[in-house]
Amino acid sequence: MGFNNPYALGLLPLLGLIILMYMLKQQHEEMEISSLYLWNKVLSQSEVKKPWQKLKNNILMLMQLMAAFLIIMALANPFITKGKTLGGNVIIVIDRSGSMNAYHEGRTRLDIAKAMAQKAINESGKSSVFTLISVDKTAKVEFSGVTDKNEAIKAVEAIEKTNMSGSVKENLSLIKAVYRQFESANVLIYTDEEMELDDMKGEVIALGGYGSNVGIGHISYSEDGDAYTVLVRVKSTSQEPENRELALYGDDKLLALKDVKLAPGESSSLLFDGIRRGYRYIWAELTEEDALQEDNRAYLVLNSTEKKSVLLFSKKNVFVEKALSSIEGLEVYKTDDVSIRPEGYDLYIFDGITPTSFPNDGSLFFINPDESNPYFKSGKTIEGGRADMLNHDLNRNIDGFSFYISKIKNMERPYWADALIQVGNNTVAGAGIYGGKKIAYMAFDIHDSDFPLDASFPIFMYNMATYLTDMEEQGKNFYFSGETIPLNFISSIQGTEMEHPDGKKTSISEDLLDYGYSDTNSIGIYKLSYKKDDNAGEKIFAVNFPPEEGNKAFQGQWEGEKETGNGRGYTLMGMNLQIPIIIFVLLLLAAEWMVYIRGI
Amino acid sequence: MGNGIFEPEFLKRLERLSLNMEKLTGAGSGGLRKSKAKGSSVEFSDFREYSYGDDLRRVDWNAYGRFEKLFVKLFMEEREAMVNIFVDCSRSMDFGTPKKSVMGIQLAAAVAFLALNNMDRLCINLLKKDAMVSSNVLGGKGQFDICASFLDNVGFEGTTNMDKAIKLKKFGGRGLSLVISDFFIQGSLEDLMKYLMFYKQDIVFLHILSPQEMNPELHGQVRLKDSETGEMVDVDITPSINDKYQKTLKDFKASLKELTKKYGGTYVTISSADSLEKILFEDMIATQIIK
Numbered sequence: 001m002g003f004n005n006p007y008a009l010g011l012l013p014l015l016g017l018i019i020l021m022y023m024l025k026q027q028h029e030e031m032e033i034s035s036l037y038l039w040n041k042v043l044s045q046s047e048v049k050k051p052w053q054k055l056k057n058n059i060l061m062l063m064q065l066m067a068a069f070l071i072i073m074a075l076a077n078p079f080i081t082k083g084k085t086l087g088g089n090v091i092i093v094i095d096r097s098g099s100m101n102a103y104h105e106g107r108t109r110l111d112i113a114k115a116m117a118q119k120a121i122n123e124s125g126k127s128s129v130f131t132l133i134s135v136d137k138t139a140k141v142e143f144s145g146v147t148d149k150n151e152a153i154k155a156v157e158a159i160e161k162t163n164m165s166g167s168v169k170e171n172l173s174l175i176k177a178v179y180r181q182f183e184s185a186n187v188l189i190y191t192d193e194e195m196e197l198d199d200m201k202g203e204v205i206a207l208g209g210y211g212s213n214v215g216i217g218h219i220s221y222s223e224d225g226d227a228y229t230v231l232v233r234v235k236s237t238s239q240e241p242e243n244r245e246l247a248l249y250g251d252d253k254l255l256a257l258k259d260v261k262l263a264p265g266e267s268s269s270l271l272f273d274g275i276r277r278g279y280r281y282i283w284a285e286l287t288e289e290d291a292l293q294e295d296n297r298a299y300l301v302l303n304s305t306e307k308k309s310v311l312l313f314s315k316k317n318v319f320v321e322k323a324l325s326s327i328e329g330l331e332v333y334k335t336d337d338v339s340i341r342p343e344g345y346d347l348y349i350f351d352g353i354t355p356t357s358f359p360n361d362g363s364l365f366f367i368n369p370d371e372s373n374p375y376f377k378s379g380k381t382i383e384g385g386r387a388d389m390l391n392h393d394l395n396r397n398i399d400g401f402s403f404y405i406s407k408i409k410n411m412e413r414p415y416w417a418d419a420l421i422q423v424g425n426n427t428v429a430g431a432g433i434y435g436g437k438k439i440a441y442m443a444f445d446i447h448d449s450d451f452p453l454d455a456s457f458p459i460f461m462y463n464m465a466t467y468l469t470d471m472e473e474q475g476k477n478f479y480f481s482g483e484t485i486p487l488n489f490i491s492s493i494q495g496t497e498m499e500h501p502d503g504k505k506t507s508i509s510e511d512l513l514d515y516g517y518s519d520t521n522s523i524g525i526y527k528l529s530y531k532k533d534d535n536a537g538e539k540i541f542a543v544n545f546p547p548e549e550g551n552k553a554f555q556g557q558w559e560g561e562k563e564t565g566n567g568r569g570y571t572l573m574g575m576n577l578q579i580p581i582i583i584f585v586l587l588l589l590a591a592e593w594m595v596y597i598r599g600i
Numbered sequence: 601m602g603n604g605i606f607e608p609e610f611l612k613r614l615e616r617l618s619l620n621m622e623k624l625t626g627a628g629s630g631g632l633r634k635s636k637a638k639g640s641s642v643e644f645s646d647f648r649e650y651s652y653g654d655d656l657r658r659v660d661w662n663a664y665g666r667f668e669k670l671f672v673k674l675f676m677e678e679r680e681a682m683v684n685i686f687v688d689c690s691r692s693m694d695f696g697t698p699k700k701s702v703m704g705i706q707l708a709a710a711v712a713f714l715a716l717n718n719m720d721r722l723c724i725n726l727l728k729k730d731a732m733v734s735s736n737v738l739g740g741k742g743q744f745d746i747c748a749s750f751l752d753n754v755g756f757e758g759t760t761n762m763d764k765a766i767k768l769k770k771f772g773g774r775g776l777s778l779v780i781s782d783f784f785i786q787g788s789l790e791d792l793m794k795y796l797m798f799y800k801q802d803i804v805f806l807h808i809l810s811p812q813e814m815n816p817e818l819h820g821q822v823r824l825k826d827s828e829t830g831e832m833v834d835v836d837i838t839p840s841i842n843d844k845y846q847k848t849l850k851d852f853k854a855s856l857k858e859l860t861k862k863y864g865g866t867y868v869t870i871s872s873a874d875s876l877e878k879i880l881f882e883d884m885i886a887t888q889i890i891k
Contacts, residue, residue: 028823028834034695034813035784036826036833038852042844043833597839 001080002184004576008075015068022061063592067585074581089182090124091131091202092117093139093175094159095191097166098481098549102192102211102292104560109207110161112560113190116205118153120188127576131178132156135191136164137482139171141178162521163294164482165546169195176200194556208556212238214262215295215550219284220477221275221302228275228302232284234260235267235547237554245287248272250279277302280540281525295550299525299542300477307331308469311342314351319452320367323461324349329471346469352445363438363468368409368445375439376417379410384444385423389456392420394431394463401456409443417441431467438468478542481523484516485541493530493537501525501543610877614710615653617880617890618718619683619776647671648719648740681775682723682737683715684801686766687754688781689728691828694756696810696872701756703808703872703879704780710880711778712747714890716740724750727765727781729758734769759828760785763792771799778804782813783856784828793863803865804889807856809849811873816845 003009033039079088094117100110107115121130130152132142142159146152168175168191179185179200187202189195195204218233236242241263248256256272275282279302286296310324312334324332333345338355342348348359351367358364358374369378384405391399408428413419417430417439431440451457465471479485487496487508496508498517501524508517520526526541650659650670663671685708693701708724715722716738724735724747735750762785766777777796783789783805796803818837825832835841853869860867868887870879884890 028821030823030825030832031818032825032827033816034692034700034782034810034827036824036829036831037692037784038813038845038848039824039833039835041848041852042841043835045844045848 001078004077004079004183006076008072008077011072011075012069014072015065018061018065018068060592060595063588063595067588067592070581070585070588074578074585078577078581080577088125088127089129089131089185090120091133091175091178091182091185091187092120092156093133093135093168093187093189093191094156095135095166095168095189095193095207096159096162097136098163098294098545099192099292099553100207101161101163101294102213102553104207104209104211104291104558108161109192109560110159113205113207114156114159116560116562117156117188117190121149121152121156124149131185132159133175133178134159135168135171136162136166138166139168139174141174144178162482163523163545163549164521165480165549166482168193172198192553192556205562206557206559208554209558210239210554211291212240212242213291213295213550213554214238214242214244214286214288215292215545215547216284216286216298217267217547217550219282219298219300219544221282221300224273226277227273228277228282229271229273230275230282230284230300231269231271232298233267233269234262234286235551236262236265237551238262239264246270247285247287248275249283249285250275251281253279255282281542283525283542292550292553294523294545295547297523298478298544299523301525301540301542303477308346308465308471309333309344310347310349310465310469311335311345312349312351313338313353313355314349315353317351317367317446319446319457320349320351320461323452323458324465326458327462327465327471330465330469347465364440365464365468366439366441368442369411375434376414376441377411379412379443381407382410382426384408384428384448387421387423387428387444387449387451389421389460390419392418394418394467395420395460396463398456398459398463401454403449403451403454403456405444405449405451407444407448411443431464440464440468478544479520480546481521481543482518482546483520483543484518485520485526485543486516487513487528493532495529495531497529499527499529611713613881614713615651615717617714617885619711619714619720619890646740647673649742651741682721682772683711684723684725684769684771684775684777685711686725686727686732686762686769686777686779686781687751688760688762688779688783688785689726689754689756690760690781690784691756691758692782692784693808695827696812698810698872700782700808700810700872701754703870703874703876704806705751705754706876707780707806707808707870707879709748709751710876712738712751713744716744716747722747725766725769726754727760727762730761730764732765732768761787763787763789766792767795771801774800775802776804777801778806780806780808782808783852789856789859793859793865797863803860803863805856805860805865805867807853807867807869808872809869811871814849814871816842 094110094113096110100113101108104112128147130146131144132152132155134140134142143152143155146155168189175187176198179187185201187197187200189197189202189204190207191204192206192208194206194208197204214234214236216232217235219230221228221230230248232246232248234244234246241261244260244262246258246260247254255275258270258272260268260270262268281299281301283297283299290296307329309331310333312320312324312332313336314320314334315336321332321334324330336353338353341357342359343361345359345362347363347365349365349367350369352370354369354371354373364375366373372378384407387403387405389395389398389401405423405428408423408426410426413427413430414432414434416434417432419427419430421427421429421442428443429441431438433439446452493513494510496510496513498506498508500506501522506519520543523543523545526543528539528541530537647660647663648671650672654672658672660671660673663669687704687708693704712722712724719740722738726733735747738747762781793803818835821834821836823832823834857867866887866889868883868889870883880890
């Protein structure tokens with residue numbers, strides 16, 4: 001039994017007032033009469049006939065006490081529980097993280113959780129109000145305050161599986177916040193995670209338990225001359241020894257097969273060497289079906305092996321050399337001979353040197369140009385000042401940074417160039433395309449500034465190099481389901497479209513590229529197609545099942561057959577008692593009136 | 601209380617009445633009073649002053665000659681009838697609006713007047729606690745003043761043990777015993793009745809109740825205090841209790857009536873709110889106590 005308005009119970013001390021009033025009322029009005037002769041006969045007769053007559057006053061008082069008590073109870077709006085019947089505010093929490101995809105006797109834990117939740121909804125009382133929360137990497141309130149059972153059941157059915165890593169425990173604060181919205185509520189949490197409800201009323205339906213499962217915990221590769229060596233680590237979460245066959249694929253071609261024996265809880269690393277180059281991605285698969293299928297495959301994108309070549313004309317600039325050499329995928333060559341006619345490089349950098357003739361191919365990067373060239377005019381040296389990094393795509397991750405320059409070249413910004421760095425009104429760095437060539441410049445000597453000491457310098461150099469050489473950002477070899485894939489690795493791409501492993505295609509607006517791509521629930525290879533400078537481009541990403549979901553999936557208890565509300569006898573609202581109590585109070589008052597008037 | 605309590609007109613009406621001794625003594629009892637008109641053939645007993653309505657033939661002309669006043673001769677034979685009036689002087693009688701005591705005294709005076717007026721011998725007995733205060737034996741109309749002054753000084757106190765008190769009375773012979781009381785007394789009246797019967801007394805019970813006793817207008821919870829004993833009782837007045845009271849009162853009156861009837865007596869219930877005229881000229885004539 002519980003109360004919807006327990007504050008009304010604070011009126012209970014008023015019952016004492018009734019008793020007090022009776023005590024005061026017991027002061028009979030004293031009257032002198034001639035003789036008690038007749039009255040004694042009347043009273044003795046009454047007492048003889050009805051022994052309880054003496055109690056009559058008390059009966060009236062007891063009836064009034066009971067009536068007052070019941071009125072207070074009615075105000076408190078009590079309810080009684082009706083066994084297994086669910087009622088009141090019911091918060092249903094369904095864990096749909098990756099581990100809930102584990103199978104139990106032919107059905108996934110998520111399917112069982114959904115069926116149990118639907119059964120609970122179906123068997124609940126008429127007055128029930130439902131709130132549904134699904135938990136994957138975050139908790140999401142699917143609906144709140146729904147009284148229509150069919151609607152609630154449909155919404156539970158619509159909860160889809162995910163491969164994400166997630167924890168109900170970590171999202172308990174949100175569940176508690178929802179719980180506290182109600183005066184009283186019951187929480188039903190369906191999860192395979194071992195957890196407690198803390199101070200919330202309700203129960204956790206544990207859907208963990210053991211199963212036969214081996215999963216791929218890690219996949220990586222290393223370059224070994226002209227070949228790759230691929231490492232795959234597998235881990236058993238079974239209680240029994242397991243034998244498995246691991247297949248390795250290059251793109252869609254089977255490359256190798258290996259058998260592995262695992263003791264309970266054991267993990268083993270398998271090496272596949274001599275994998276020749278030429279594949280865009282590698283993937284490994286445990287061929288045997290087990291309790292959790294999703295962790296049986298893992299993908300790996302191989303980095304592009306193409307290197308960009310850079311020719312640096314410089315007398316000596318250790319800062320620039322260091323910055324360039326740290327960029328992976330770049331081959332830097334250096335010379336101070338201005339008379340050569342270079343050819344075949346992706347980028348030419350002129351640091352304080354102007355060549356006698358300019359190359360026909362590749363991009364150009366001028367640092368502190370000492371004289372004018374066909375692309376812009378150099379100017380006199382003037383006093384510098386604070387240099388600000390402007391908001392520009394080529395200044396990504398460093399816009400807003402600033403450093404100081406003592407001397408700058410007072411040169412006019414060419415019309416084709418975008419301003420990147422400014423000192424006052426002077427543009428000291430810019431970039432753009434002129435005559436089909438990508439050209440960038442810096443109108444100051446790096447040695448005359450504290451730029452190299454600033455964290456923005458290597459990033460600026462990286463941005464320049466990738467822009468001028470069209471070098472792609474390599475990115476991670478794989479992501480986990482639910483993780484966001486960053487898409488700002490290449491600038492100025494258009495017509496972007498992501499193809500999911502299941503073939504689904506999603507267009508991505510240019511404005512949203514900076515936010516990355518977060519619809520990564522499916523496991524496998526994602527293909528991003530785009531257009532850049534009228535050329536079609538494509539980049540692939542691998543998304544794998546988070547191994548911690550596999551590791552924690554086979555722990556804890558299994559309560560899939562649990563009868564909700566019966567297991568631990570926790571209370572669930574059933575019938576509201578307010579109306580019956582009010583009716584009883586009215587009957588009681590009528591009876592009291594009869595007792596008083598009739599004097600029975 | 602003085603003689604003045606009775607209006608002259610009322611007295612005139614009273615004078616036409618007398619105690620109905622035939623009825624009271626019963627038919628064939630051979631009572632001593634054979635005639636209302638006082639006889640002339642028996643032993644002379646006394647004189648009394650002539651009053652209007654007396655038989656002129658019985659005027660003692662010799663006495664008239666000596667005293668120049670008209671006297672009527674009374675004879676011993678006619679004064680054999682002895683009227684005893686017993687008035688309950690307990691405190692309970694001093695209650696009610698109007699008070700039962702007032703009505704009791706008035707009734708006693710009226711009956712005394714009737715008795716004296718009709719040449720009966722009269723004794724008024726005031727019952728107080730276990731004892732009795734008795735007047736002298738009065739006879740003759742002229743002694744009504746004595747009777748009135750005796751009744752004038754009555755106080756109503758304590759409880760009355762009627763049985764014990766009346767038994768102190770030594771009856772000289774046959775007569776009429778008229779008891780005026782509310783009969784709220786302890787103990788049985790049976791013994792008393794037997795005692796009175798033994799002394800050949802004709803018994804009349806004048807049962808006086810106040811309107812408040814006949815219809816108590818009480819409400820709610822009251823603590824009733826007995827005026828005589830000081831005893832207190834808490835009563836929750838309900839319609840049911842009121843019904844029971846009425847039934848008890850009715851039973852009480854019926855038992856008294858039954859008791860008096862059993863011993864050949866007469867019982868009359870009188871409300872202290874009733875007028876004396878109504879009681880005398882209606883109730884008591886109706887029950888043939890007086891005629």
